[in-house]
Amino acid sequence: MRFFIFCLALFFAALAPRSAPAQPGKVQEVVLDNGLKVLLLESHKSPSVTFQIWYRVGSRNEQDGKSGLSHFLEHMMFKGTDKIAPEEYPRVIAKNGGRSNAFTSSDHTVYFATMSREKIGIAIEMEADRMANARLDGGYFEQEKKVIMEERRLRTEDNPVSALAEVTGAVAYTVHPYRRPVIGWMGDIQSLSREDLQKHYQTYYAPNNAFIVMVGDFSTDEILEKVRAAFGDIPRGPEPPRVEVREPPQRGERRVSLKKEAELPFLLFYYHAPNLKHPDSFALDLLAVILAGGRSSRLYQDLVYQKRIARSVDADYGGLAADATVFSVTAEVMPDKEPLDVERAIGSLLGRVRAEPVSERELEKAKNQIEAAFIFGQDSVFGQAMRVGQYESVAGWRHLEEYIAGIRKVTAADVLRVAKQYLDPDRRTVGTLFPIKEKKQ
Secondary structure, eight states, X not given: OOOOOOOOOXXXXXXXXXXXXXXXXXXXXXXXXXXXXXXXXXXXXXXXXXXXXXXXXSGGGOOTTOTTXXXXXXXHTTSOOSSSOTTHHHHHHHHTTOEEEEEEOSSOEEEEEEEETTTHHHHHHHHHHHHHHOOOSSTTHHHHHHHHHHHHIIIIXXXXXXXXXXXXXXXXXXXXXXXXXXXXXXXXXXXXXXXXXXXXXHHHOSGGGEEEEEEESSOHHHHHHHHHHHHTTSOOOXXXXXXXXXXXXXXXXXXXXXXXXOSSOXXXXXXXXXXXXXXXXXXXXXXXXXXXXXXXXXXIIIIIIISOOEEEEEEEEOOOSSSXXXXXXXXXXXXXXXXXXXXXXXXXXXXXXXXXXXXXXXHXXXXXXXXXXXXXGGGOHHHHHHHHHHHHHHTOGGGGGGHHHHHHHOOHHHHHHHHHHHSOGGGEEEEEEEEOOOOOO
Protein backbone atom coordinates (compact mmCIF):
# COMPACT_ATOMS: atom_id res chain seq x y z
CA MET A 1 0.00 0.00 0.00
CA ARG A 2 1.22 3.42 -0.86
CA PHE A 3 1.66 4.96 2.59
CA PHE A 4 3.87 7.85 1.69
CA ILE A 5 5.75 10.90 2.80
CA PHE A 6 5.10 14.60 2.69
CA CYS A 7 3.99 16.87 -0.13
CA LEU A 8 6.68 17.78 -2.59
CA ALA A 9 6.70 20.65 -5.06
CA LEU A 10 8.86 23.07 -7.01
CA PHE A 11 11.50 22.20 -9.52
CA PHE A 12 14.05 24.12 -11.57
CA ALA A 13 15.07 23.45 -15.14
CA ALA A 14 18.43 21.88 -15.92
CA LEU A 15 19.64 24.74 -18.08
CA ALA A 16 18.56 27.53 -15.77
CA PRO A 17 21.25 29.50 -13.95
CA ARG A 18 21.77 28.86 -10.27
CA SER A 19 18.82 30.77 -9.01
CA ALA A 20 16.94 31.07 -5.74
CA PRO A 21 18.29 29.02 -2.84
CA ALA A 22 16.76 25.58 -2.43
CA GLN A 23 13.94 25.37 0.07
CA PRO A 24 14.15 22.51 2.59
CA GLY A 25 11.21 20.14 2.03
CA LYS A 26 11.01 20.91 -1.69
CA VAL A 27 12.36 18.60 -4.36
CA GLN A 28 14.74 20.27 -6.80
CA GLU A 29 15.05 18.67 -10.24
CA VAL A 30 17.97 19.05 -12.65
CA VAL A 31 18.66 17.10 -15.84
CA LEU A 32 22.30 16.97 -16.92
CA ASP A 33 23.29 17.29 -20.58
CA ASN A 34 23.77 13.52 -20.83
CA GLY A 35 20.17 12.89 -19.74
CA LEU A 36 20.82 11.98 -16.09
CA LYS A 37 18.01 13.32 -13.92
CA VAL A 38 18.98 14.50 -10.42
CA LEU A 39 16.34 14.92 -7.67
CA LEU A 40 17.57 16.72 -4.55
CA LEU A 41 15.66 17.20 -1.30
CA GLU A 42 17.30 19.07 1.56
CA SER A 43 16.32 17.76 5.00
CA HIS A 44 18.35 19.00 7.95
CA LYS A 45 16.74 16.91 10.69
CA SER A 46 19.80 14.67 11.03
CA PRO A 47 23.44 14.97 9.89
CA SER A 48 23.17 12.26 7.24
CA VAL A 49 22.60 12.03 3.49
CA THR A 50 21.10 9.22 1.43
CA PHE A 51 22.36 8.81 -2.14
CA GLN A 52 20.42 6.54 -4.48
CA ILE A 53 20.86 5.81 -8.16
CA TRP A 54 17.89 4.22 -9.90
CA TYR A 55 18.28 2.43 -13.24
CA ARG A 56 15.07 2.00 -15.20
CA VAL A 57 15.58 -1.72 -15.74
CA GLY A 58 14.26 -4.79 -13.96
CA SER A 59 12.83 -8.18 -14.78
CA ARG A 60 10.15 -6.39 -16.82
CA ASN A 61 12.84 -5.54 -19.40
CA GLU A 62 14.13 -9.09 -19.86
CA GLN A 63 13.35 -11.66 -22.54
CA ASP A 64 12.04 -15.19 -22.16
CA GLY A 65 14.98 -17.50 -21.55
CA LYS A 66 17.03 -14.66 -20.04
CA SER A 67 15.12 -14.11 -16.79
CA GLY A 68 17.21 -12.96 -13.84
CA LEU A 69 19.61 -10.85 -15.92
CA SER A 70 18.91 -7.59 -14.07
CA HIS A 71 19.38 -9.22 -10.67
CA PHE A 72 22.53 -11.02 -11.84
CA LEU A 73 23.96 -7.73 -13.11
CA GLU A 74 23.22 -6.09 -9.75
CA HIS A 75 25.46 -8.71 -8.12
CA MET A 76 28.21 -8.28 -10.69
CA MET A 77 28.26 -4.50 -10.26
CA PHE A 78 30.09 -5.12 -6.97
CA LYS A 79 32.94 -6.95 -8.73
CA GLY A 80 34.96 -3.80 -9.25
CA THR A 81 36.32 -1.41 -11.85
CA ASP A 82 39.86 -0.45 -12.81
CA LYS A 83 39.85 1.86 -9.77
CA ILE A 84 37.90 -0.20 -7.23
CA ALA A 85 38.80 -3.78 -6.30
CA PRO A 86 36.11 -6.49 -6.23
CA GLU A 87 33.76 -6.16 -3.21
CA GLU A 88 35.63 -3.01 -2.18
CA TYR A 89 32.64 -0.71 -2.66
CA PRO A 90 30.73 -1.73 0.53
CA ARG A 91 33.95 -1.90 2.53
CA VAL A 92 34.89 1.67 1.61
CA ILE A 93 31.39 2.90 2.53
CA ALA A 94 31.46 1.06 5.87
CA LYS A 95 35.00 2.26 6.63
CA ASN A 96 33.72 5.82 6.27
CA GLY A 97 30.79 5.26 8.61
CA GLY A 98 28.13 4.58 6.01
CA ARG A 99 25.68 1.86 5.03
CA SER A 100 25.10 0.63 1.49
CA ASN A 101 23.23 -1.99 -0.47
CA ALA A 102 21.26 -2.60 -3.66
CA PHE A 103 18.10 -4.31 -4.86
CA THR A 104 16.33 -5.29 -8.07
CA SER A 105 12.60 -5.29 -8.71
CA SER A 106 10.33 -5.86 -11.69
CA ASP A 107 10.72 -2.23 -12.78
CA HIS A 108 14.09 -0.94 -11.56
CA THR A 109 17.51 -1.64 -10.07
CA VAL A 110 18.68 0.60 -7.22
CA TYR A 111 22.07 1.18 -5.54
CA PHE A 112 22.21 3.28 -2.38
CA ALA A 113 24.37 4.55 0.43
CA THR A 114 23.69 6.62 3.55
CA MET A 115 26.62 8.59 4.95
CA SER A 116 27.53 11.84 6.62
CA ARG A 117 27.40 15.06 4.62
CA GLU A 118 31.20 15.24 4.62
CA LYS A 119 31.66 11.71 3.26
CA ILE A 120 28.78 11.31 0.77
CA GLY A 121 31.05 12.42 -2.10
CA ILE A 122 32.83 9.05 -1.80
CA ALA A 123 29.63 7.20 -2.71
CA ILE A 124 28.88 9.61 -5.56
CA GLU A 125 32.31 9.11 -7.16
CA MET A 126 32.32 5.32 -6.81
CA GLU A 127 28.81 5.02 -8.24
CA ALA A 128 29.75 7.14 -11.26
CA ASP A 129 32.82 4.96 -11.78
CA ARG A 130 30.86 1.74 -11.96
CA MET A 131 28.15 3.25 -14.17
CA ALA A 132 30.83 3.71 -16.82
CA ASN A 133 33.55 1.20 -15.98
CA ALA A 134 32.14 -1.94 -14.35
CA ARG A 135 34.32 -5.01 -14.94
CA LEU A 136 32.02 -7.86 -15.94
CA ASP A 137 34.63 -10.08 -17.59
CA GLY A 138 36.63 -11.11 -14.54
CA GLY A 139 36.85 -14.52 -12.93
CA TYR A 140 33.83 -14.02 -10.71
CA PHE A 141 31.06 -14.88 -13.16
CA GLU A 142 30.63 -18.60 -12.49
CA GLN A 143 31.19 -18.14 -8.77
CA GLU A 144 28.48 -15.48 -8.57
CA LYS A 145 26.11 -17.62 -10.63
CA LYS A 146 26.34 -20.29 -7.93
CA VAL A 147 25.67 -17.65 -5.26
CA ILE A 148 22.51 -16.53 -7.07
CA MET A 149 21.30 -20.09 -7.59
CA GLU A 150 21.71 -20.71 -3.87
CA GLU A 151 19.89 -17.45 -3.14
CA ARG A 152 17.01 -18.67 -5.27
CA ARG A 153 16.91 -21.98 -3.44
CA LEU A 154 16.85 -20.30 -0.03
CA ARG A 155 14.44 -17.45 -0.76
CA THR A 156 12.03 -19.12 -3.16
CA GLU A 157 12.33 -22.86 -3.52
CA ASP A 158 12.76 -23.45 0.24
CA ASN A 159 10.22 -20.75 1.18
CA PRO A 160 6.70 -22.15 0.66
CA VAL A 161 4.89 -18.80 0.56
CA SER A 162 7.41 -17.29 -1.87
CA ALA A 163 7.15 -20.39 -4.06
CA LEU A 164 3.35 -20.05 -4.07
CA ALA A 165 3.56 -16.35 -4.99
CA GLU A 166 5.93 -17.16 -7.85
CA VAL A 167 3.77 -19.84 -9.44
CA THR A 168 0.56 -17.84 -8.88
CA GLY A 169 2.08 -14.78 -10.54
CA ALA A 170 3.15 -16.92 -13.49
CA VAL A 171 -0.49 -17.92 -13.99
CA ALA A 172 -2.08 -14.52 -13.24
CA TYR A 173 -0.02 -12.96 -16.06
CA THR A 174 -0.13 -14.81 -19.36
CA VAL A 175 1.93 -12.54 -21.64
CA HIS A 176 3.24 -9.60 -19.60
CA PRO A 177 6.83 -9.96 -18.28
CA TYR A 178 5.57 -9.53 -14.70
CA ARG A 179 4.92 -13.28 -14.93
CA ARG A 180 8.67 -13.92 -14.57
CA PRO A 181 10.37 -13.88 -11.14
CA VAL A 182 12.86 -11.09 -10.51
CA ILE A 183 15.57 -13.54 -9.47
CA GLY A 184 14.91 -15.59 -12.61
CA TRP A 185 13.95 -19.19 -13.26
CA MET A 186 16.64 -21.65 -12.21
CA GLY A 187 17.19 -22.97 -15.74
CA ASP A 188 17.58 -19.43 -17.10
CA ILE A 189 20.11 -18.50 -14.41
CA GLN A 190 22.19 -21.56 -15.27
CA SER A 191 22.28 -20.65 -18.97
CA LEU A 192 23.11 -16.91 -18.66
CA SER A 193 26.44 -15.93 -20.20
CA ARG A 194 28.95 -13.14 -19.71
CA GLU A 195 27.89 -11.80 -23.09
CA ASP A 196 24.30 -11.58 -21.87
CA LEU A 197 25.41 -9.51 -18.88
CA GLN A 198 27.65 -7.26 -20.95
CA LYS A 199 24.88 -6.54 -23.43
CA HIS A 200 22.39 -5.83 -20.63
CA TYR A 201 24.85 -3.44 -18.98
CA GLN A 202 25.59 -1.59 -22.22
CA THR A 203 21.88 -1.31 -23.05
CA TYR A 204 20.48 -0.10 -19.73
CA TYR A 205 23.31 1.33 -17.59
CA ALA A 206 23.54 4.77 -19.14
CA PRO A 207 22.86 8.21 -17.64
CA ASN A 208 19.79 8.76 -19.83
CA ASN A 209 18.24 5.57 -18.41
CA ALA A 210 18.93 6.47 -14.78
CA PHE A 211 18.15 9.07 -12.16
CA ILE A 212 19.65 10.08 -8.83
CA VAL A 213 17.75 10.80 -5.64
CA MET A 214 19.50 12.51 -2.72
CA VAL A 215 17.84 13.43 0.55
CA GLY A 216 19.46 14.81 3.67
CA ASP A 217 21.73 17.37 5.27
CA PHE A 218 23.36 19.08 2.29
CA SER A 219 23.41 22.30 0.32
CA THR A 220 21.67 21.74 -3.03
CA ASP A 221 24.14 23.89 -4.98
CA GLU A 222 27.17 22.20 -3.43
CA ILE A 223 25.93 18.63 -3.87
CA LEU A 224 24.82 19.31 -7.43
CA GLU A 225 28.38 20.34 -8.29
CA LYS A 226 29.67 17.03 -6.90
CA VAL A 227 27.16 15.11 -9.00
CA ARG A 228 28.03 17.09 -12.14
CA ALA A 229 31.74 16.54 -11.61
CA ALA A 230 31.31 12.78 -11.15
CA PHE A 231 28.63 11.96 -13.75
CA GLY A 232 28.64 14.85 -16.21
CA ASP A 233 31.25 13.43 -18.61
CA ILE A 234 29.69 9.97 -18.90
CA PRO A 235 28.30 9.82 -22.45
CA ARG A 236 24.62 9.40 -23.16
CA GLY A 237 23.70 5.93 -24.35
CA PRO A 238 21.26 4.72 -27.02
CA GLU A 239 17.61 4.80 -25.97
CA PRO A 240 16.78 1.38 -24.46
CA PRO A 241 13.99 -0.68 -26.03
CA ARG A 242 10.55 0.06 -24.59
CA VAL A 243 8.27 -2.58 -23.09
CA GLU A 244 5.06 -2.46 -25.10
CA VAL A 245 3.40 -5.70 -23.94
CA ARG A 246 -0.06 -5.37 -22.40
CA GLU A 247 -1.76 -8.12 -20.43
CA PRO A 248 -5.07 -9.07 -22.07
CA PRO A 249 -8.25 -8.94 -19.93
CA GLN A 250 -8.84 -12.01 -17.77
CA ARG A 251 -12.25 -13.55 -18.41
CA GLY A 252 -12.50 -16.27 -15.83
CA GLU A 253 -11.04 -17.39 -12.52
CA ARG A 254 -7.70 -19.20 -12.61
CA ARG A 255 -6.51 -21.56 -9.89
CA VAL A 256 -3.12 -22.81 -8.77
CA SER A 257 -2.28 -25.39 -6.13
CA LEU A 258 1.18 -26.06 -4.75
CA LYS A 259 2.05 -29.04 -2.58
CA LYS A 260 5.16 -28.36 -0.55
CA GLU A 261 6.62 -29.02 2.87
CA ALA A 262 5.23 -26.24 5.05
CA GLU A 263 3.88 -25.58 8.52
CA LEU A 264 0.43 -24.32 7.50
CA PRO A 265 -1.74 -23.93 4.40
CA PHE A 266 -1.69 -20.51 2.76
CA LEU A 267 -4.09 -18.70 0.43
CA LEU A 268 -3.24 -16.02 -2.13
CA PHE A 269 -5.71 -14.07 -4.27
CA TYR A 270 -4.47 -11.88 -7.14
CA TYR A 271 -6.96 -9.48 -8.75
CA HIS A 272 -5.91 -7.49 -11.81
CA ALA A 273 -5.92 -3.74 -11.15
CA PRO A 274 -4.51 -0.51 -12.66
CA ASN A 275 -1.36 1.17 -11.37
CA LEU A 276 -1.08 4.49 -9.53
CA LYS A 277 -1.47 6.54 -12.72
CA HIS A 278 -5.15 5.61 -12.76
CA PRO A 279 -7.60 7.79 -10.77
CA ASP A 280 -8.99 4.66 -9.07
CA SER A 281 -5.65 4.11 -7.31
CA PHE A 282 -6.64 6.27 -4.33
CA ALA A 283 -9.80 4.28 -3.66
CA LEU A 284 -7.88 1.01 -4.10
CA ASP A 285 -5.38 2.13 -1.45
CA LEU A 286 -8.22 2.82 0.95
CA LEU A 287 -9.91 -0.48 0.12
CA ALA A 288 -6.74 -2.35 1.09
CA VAL A 289 -6.64 -0.54 4.46
CA ILE A 290 -10.32 -1.16 5.13
CA LEU A 291 -9.84 -4.86 4.44
CA ALA A 292 -6.60 -5.48 6.36
CA GLY A 293 -5.21 -2.29 7.90
CA GLY A 294 -4.75 -3.45 11.47
CA ARG A 295 -6.63 -5.56 14.00
CA SER A 296 -9.89 -3.68 13.63
CA SER A 297 -9.97 -4.24 9.87
CA ARG A 298 -12.62 -6.39 8.25
CA LEU A 299 -10.50 -9.40 7.32
CA TYR A 300 -8.76 -9.54 10.69
CA GLN A 301 -11.97 -9.20 12.68
CA ASP A 302 -13.81 -11.82 10.63
CA LEU A 303 -11.19 -14.50 9.97
CA VAL A 304 -8.72 -14.11 12.84
CA TYR A 305 -10.71 -12.75 15.78
CA GLN A 306 -14.25 -14.06 15.30
CA LYS A 307 -14.07 -17.25 13.22
CA ARG A 308 -10.48 -18.11 14.26
CA ILE A 309 -9.80 -19.88 10.98
CA ALA A 310 -6.79 -17.78 9.93
CA ARG A 311 -3.61 -17.01 11.82
CA SER A 312 -2.88 -13.89 9.77
CA VAL A 313 -4.43 -11.95 6.89
CA ASP A 314 -3.34 -9.14 4.61
CA ALA A 315 -4.46 -7.06 1.63
CA ASP A 316 -2.17 -5.05 -0.59
CA TYR A 317 -2.57 -2.83 -3.60
CA GLY A 318 0.61 -2.88 -5.69
CA GLY A 319 0.03 0.47 -7.37
CA LEU A 320 3.74 1.33 -7.50
CA ALA A 321 4.30 -0.58 -10.73
CA ALA A 322 5.16 0.66 -14.20
CA ASP A 323 2.31 -1.30 -15.78
CA ALA A 324 -1.07 -2.70 -14.73
CA THR A 325 -0.69 -4.50 -11.43
CA VAL A 326 -2.55 -6.66 -8.91
CA PHE A 327 -4.57 -6.22 -5.74
CA SER A 328 -3.75 -9.12 -3.43
CA VAL A 329 -5.44 -10.77 -0.46
CA THR A 330 -3.60 -13.38 1.61
CA ALA A 331 -4.36 -15.60 4.59
CA GLU A 332 -2.37 -18.11 6.62
CA VAL A 333 -4.76 -20.90 7.59
CA MET A 334 -4.97 -22.03 11.21
CA PRO A 335 -3.95 -25.61 12.08
CA ASP A 336 -6.75 -28.15 11.57
CA LYS A 337 -8.74 -25.71 9.44
CA GLU A 338 -9.51 -26.27 5.78
CA PRO A 339 -8.18 -23.84 3.16
CA LEU A 340 -11.49 -24.10 1.29
CA ASP A 341 -13.40 -22.86 4.36
CA VAL A 342 -11.06 -19.87 4.65
CA GLU A 343 -11.38 -19.20 0.92
CA ARG A 344 -15.18 -19.21 1.21
CA ALA A 345 -15.04 -16.84 4.20
CA ILE A 346 -12.82 -14.43 2.27
CA GLY A 347 -15.12 -14.66 -0.74
CA SER A 348 -18.15 -13.92 1.43
CA LEU A 349 -16.49 -10.88 3.03
CA LEU A 350 -15.32 -9.51 -0.31
CA GLY A 351 -18.82 -10.06 -1.64
CA ARG A 352 -20.21 -7.81 1.09
CA VAL A 353 -17.64 -5.12 0.30
CA ARG A 354 -18.79 -5.30 -3.32
CA ALA A 355 -22.47 -5.13 -2.40
CA GLU A 356 -22.79 -2.33 0.16
CA PRO A 357 -20.86 0.88 0.88
CA VAL A 358 -18.49 1.14 3.84
CA SER A 359 -19.54 3.42 6.68
CA GLU A 360 -18.30 6.99 6.84
CA ARG A 361 -16.60 6.18 10.15
CA GLU A 362 -14.73 3.23 8.61
CA LEU A 363 -13.69 5.31 5.61
CA GLU A 364 -12.49 8.21 7.76
CA LYS A 365 -10.47 5.85 9.93
CA ALA A 366 -8.73 4.41 6.87
CA LYS A 367 -7.95 7.90 5.59
CA ASN A 368 -6.44 8.82 8.96
CA GLN A 369 -4.26 5.69 8.92
CA ILE A 370 -2.90 6.51 5.48
CA GLU A 371 -2.30 10.17 6.27
CA ALA A 372 -0.53 9.32 9.55
CA ALA A 373 1.79 6.89 7.79
CA PHE A 374 2.39 9.50 5.09
CA ILE A 375 3.54 12.01 7.73
CA PHE A 376 5.65 9.50 9.68
CA GLY A 377 7.52 8.79 6.45
CA GLN A 378 9.32 12.10 6.92
CA ASP A 379 11.35 10.73 9.82
CA SER A 380 13.88 8.83 7.68
CA VAL A 381 15.97 10.38 4.91
CA PHE A 382 16.26 6.92 3.35
CA GLY A 383 12.50 6.46 3.44
CA GLN A 384 11.93 9.87 1.86
CA ALA A 385 14.39 9.06 -0.91
CA MET A 386 12.73 5.70 -1.53
CA ARG A 387 9.29 7.27 -1.94
CA VAL A 388 10.56 9.91 -4.34
CA GLY A 389 12.44 7.23 -6.29
CA GLN A 390 9.52 4.81 -6.43
CA TYR A 391 7.21 7.46 -7.81
CA GLU A 392 9.77 8.78 -10.27
CA SER A 393 10.50 5.27 -11.49
CA VAL A 394 6.92 4.43 -12.43
CA ALA A 395 4.96 7.67 -12.81
CA GLY A 396 7.06 10.75 -12.09
CA TRP A 397 7.83 12.13 -8.62
CA ARG A 398 5.29 14.95 -8.94
CA HIS A 399 2.49 12.42 -8.49
CA LEU A 400 3.40 12.59 -4.80
CA GLU A 401 1.89 16.06 -4.67
CA GLU A 402 -1.52 14.63 -5.49
CA TYR A 403 -1.52 11.78 -3.00
CA ILE A 404 -3.08 13.13 0.20
CA ALA A 405 -5.53 15.35 -1.69
CA GLY A 406 -6.55 12.31 -3.76
CA ILE A 407 -7.06 10.19 -0.66
CA ARG A 408 -9.18 12.88 1.03
CA LYS A 409 -11.51 13.12 -1.99
CA VAL A 410 -12.42 9.42 -2.01
CA THR A 411 -16.04 8.69 -1.07
CA ALA A 412 -17.75 5.53 0.15
CA ALA A 413 -19.32 5.31 -3.29
CA ASP A 414 -15.85 5.31 -4.86
CA VAL A 415 -14.72 2.42 -2.64
CA LEU A 416 -17.87 0.46 -3.51
CA ARG A 417 -17.35 1.11 -7.21
CA VAL A 418 -13.71 -0.07 -7.30
CA ALA A 419 -14.54 -3.10 -5.15
CA LYS A 420 -17.25 -4.09 -7.62
CA GLN A 421 -15.02 -3.52 -10.61
CA TYR A 422 -11.69 -4.97 -9.49
CA LEU A 423 -12.59 -7.63 -6.89
CA ASP A 424 -14.52 -9.51 -9.55
CA PRO A 425 -14.03 -13.32 -9.18
CA ASP A 426 -13.58 -13.52 -12.96
CA ARG A 427 -10.50 -11.25 -12.66
CA ARG A 428 -8.76 -13.26 -9.97
CA THR A 429 -6.18 -16.01 -9.68
CA VAL A 430 -6.35 -18.12 -6.51
CA GLY A 431 -3.24 -19.87 -5.24
CA THR A 432 -3.39 -22.45 -2.45
CA LEU A 433 -0.45 -23.96 -0.59
CA PHE A 434 -1.09 -27.49 0.70
CA PRO A 435 1.53 -28.66 3.24
CA ILE A 436 2.96 -32.13 2.72
CA LYS A 437 5.78 -34.17 4.18
CA GLU A 438 8.42 -34.40 1.48
CA LYS A 439 10.40 -37.62 1.21
CA LYS A 440 14.08 -37.29 1.96
CA GLN A 441 16.35 -38.23 -0.93
